Amino acid sequence: MSELSIIAHDYALNAEFARKFNDAVLILKRRYLLGRLGNGETEENVKQARIDLKVLLGSLVAALQDEGKPWTADQAQVPADVLERLRKRVKGGLEEVAAELRGMVDDLAKGAALREPAFRALDIVCEAADQTASAAFRRLRRI
Amino acid sequence: MTSLLQTLLLDLKRRGNWILGELAAVEKGLPADFNRHRREAFQRVTRAVAWAEHTLRDPDLADPKLEPNFFRDFKRISELIVSIEDTSLLILKRCSPEDRFLTALLEQICREVVYKDSPPLCGALSFQYFQALMETDIIMTPQGQASELLALPDLYHELAHFVVFRERPALEVPVLAIIHKYFADAVRKGRQQGLPQATMDAIGKNSTLWTSLWHVEFACDMVATYWCGPAYGLANLRLSATRGDPYQDSGTHPADDARKTGIECILKLAGEGAAANETDRMWQDLKRLSPSVQPGGYAKRYPVQLLEQVAHCVYEECAGLGFRRFSQHQSGSAIVGGAIAQAWEAFQRDAAAFGAYECSAIQALKSKLATPSKPSP
Numbered sequence: 001m002s003e004l005s006i007i008a009h010d011y012a013l014n015a016e017f018a019r020k021f022n023d024a025v026l027i028l029k030r031r032y033l034l035g036r037l038g039n040g041e042t043e044e045n046v047k048q049a050r051i052d053l054k055v056l057l058g059s060l061v062a063a064l065q066d067e068g069k070p071w072t073a074d075q076a077q078v079p080a081d082v083l084e085r086l087r088k089r090v091k092g093g094l095e096e097v098a099a100e101l102r103g104m105v106d107d108l109a110k111g112a113a114l115r116e117p118a119f120r121a122l123d124i125v126c127e128a129a130d131q132t133a134s135a136a137f138r139r140l141r142r143i
Numbered sequence: 144m145t146s147l148l149q150t151l152l153l154d155l156k157r158r159g160n161w162i163l164g165e166l167a168a169v170e171k172g173l174p175a176d177f178n179r180h181r182r183e184a185f186q187r188v189t190r191a192v193a194w195a196e197h198t199l200r201d202p203d204l205a206d207p208k209l210e211p212n213f214f215r216d217f218k219r220i221s222e223l224i225v226s227i228e229d230t231s232l233l234i235l236k237r238c239s240p241e242d243r244f245l246t247a248l249l250e251q252i253c254r255e256v257v258y259k260d261s262p263p264l265c266g267a268l269s270f271q272y273f274q275a276l277m278e279t280d281i282i283m284t285p286q287g288q289a290s291e292l293l294a295l296p297d298l299y300h301e302l303a304h305f306v307v308f309r310e311r312p313a314l315e316v317p318v319l320a321i322i323h324k325y326f327a328d329a330v331r332k333g334r335q336q337g338l339p340q341a342t343m344d345a346i347g348k349n350s351t352l353w354t355s356l357w358h359v360e361f362a363c364d365m366v367a368t369y370w371c372g373p374a375y376g377l378a379n380l381r382l383s384a385t386r387g388d389p390y391q392d393s394g395t396h397p398a399d400d401a402r403k404t405g406i407e408c409i410l411k412l413a414g415e416g417a418a419a420n421e422t423d424r425m426w427q428d429l430k431r432l433s434p435s436v437q438p439g440g441y442a443k444r445y446p447v448q449l450l451e452q453v454a455h456c457v458y459e460e461c462a463g464l465g466f467r468r469f470s471q472h473q474s475g476s477a478i479v480g481g482a483i484a485q486a487w488e489a490f491q492r493d494a495a496a497f498g499a500y501e502c503s504a505i506q507a508l509k510s511k512l513a514t515p516s517k518p519s520p
Binding site for chain 1: 197200201202203206208209211212213215216218219222225226229269271272273274275276277278301304307308311312315316317319320323324327351354355356359360363393395396
């Protein structure tokens with residue numbers, strides 16, 4: 001009813017996406033960039049992180065390429081604020097980032113190892129999601 | 144040397160442990176519903192502290208490739224700690240008679256509408272009308288809410304925020320699909336008709352407003368109407384009267400006039416056309432008193448056809464999720480829903496005498512809620 005309820009809703013959505021995305025990227029970065037597993041992690045965690053990331057990236061790629069195409073329920077996984085921030089962040093490089101992310105969805109589907117350039121694109125998404133969640137939190141707490 | 148991130152994690156752990164101490168200290172004497180919330184908050188903070196400890200032991204914490212990711216995780220956990228301190232701990236420490244009554248009342252509403260999760264904790268501590276705080280499972284109400292009945296339908300709206308968020312695939316996503324399709328069709332038709340760029344821009348702007356946050360408010364109004372019935376429409380009119388311009392909207396909230404139309408759509412779907420017409424009659428009277436004029440482009444910004452489609456979707460999904468509609472209660476089984484409906488009848492019958500009615504009705508409600516009731520059939 002008040003502004004705060006809708007901002008709380010917005011924050012919960014953005015924070016959940018940021019958390020899920022970052023957690024998956026952290027596990028995969030360690031596995032593919034450092035070549036090891038984390039404290040208490042198993043290959044099963046890596047497998048799950050790949051599945052989670054593939055779902056999130058698939059939605060993100062669909063949402064980034066939505067111009068003129070019918071909206072699909074898949075796109076709802078990515079908060080609108082994250083998309084907007086990501087678009088502003090990469091501006092003219094959107095096609096390039098989208099292509100990198102699309103390639104990564106294919107790599108994840110094929111079971112291929114992820115390479116360093118892929119993580120640069122993933123970090124851009126992580127940062128956009130994190131900034132969006134932080135901004136919503138600040139609006140919510142009025143800080 | 145200790146890195147900045149290590150320092151922040153140590154600070155987070157210290158703050159988390161302090162909150163755990165406070166949550167443990169308030170346990171004694173808490174009613175069962177407050178204690179359940181306390182236990183849940185305690186578990187969440189315990190997990191947060193365990194995460195901080197685990198991360199502090201991580202040999203890769205200072206690796207430049209991973210450090211920003213750890214920092215982002217730290218921020219989310221830190222936000223949780225701040226939220227629990229500012230809301231859960233505040234209400235649990237206060238636990239006033241008003242907070243207890245409102246929490247019991249909300250618990251009963253949850254039973255009546257067949258809300259599936261644990262009922263949120265309720266505190267009469269808001270300085271900004273009603274607030275639903277999803278992250279901590281709390282609803283804040285205005286200070287005087289435990290002493291009045293006419294605004295109680297707004298509790299249903301706040302509860303609906305939890306449902307729209309948690310039942311996203313069943314409720315929000317189908318609603319979004321309808322809205323996206325509606326505006327995509329509008330863009331296609333506009334292009335075919337060669338509409339001016341300014342009109343096309345307005346369609347795009349309306350689409351963004353609907354799909355970013357307005358759909359949530361519309362859906363919450365509609366779920367609340369499904370649960371609470373005509374009283375929700377009346378409470379909305381009462382609130383709108385104090386808010387002023389019925390056509391004013393913002394990035395977060397659609398115009399009250401359009402929200403009223405959404406509420407009426409649900410009432411009609413529930414077979415309460417007469418109640419919808421009565422709300423509309425009062426609404427026209429309110430608009431007669433208001434100096435506001437419907438702005439240009441309003442009908443295109445709030446297409447009735449779209450509101451009807453969204454209402455139909457929400458109505459169907461509420462039924463699919465197993466919620467009990469206001470008109471499905473057996474006589475007398477909806478303690479809170481019945482009290483609200485009767486309060487509005489009494490208010491409309493004799494507003495001058497309503498104060499006395501309200502006092503005794505609240506006392507009666509308190510007595511009923513103090514007696515353990517059977518689940519509503």
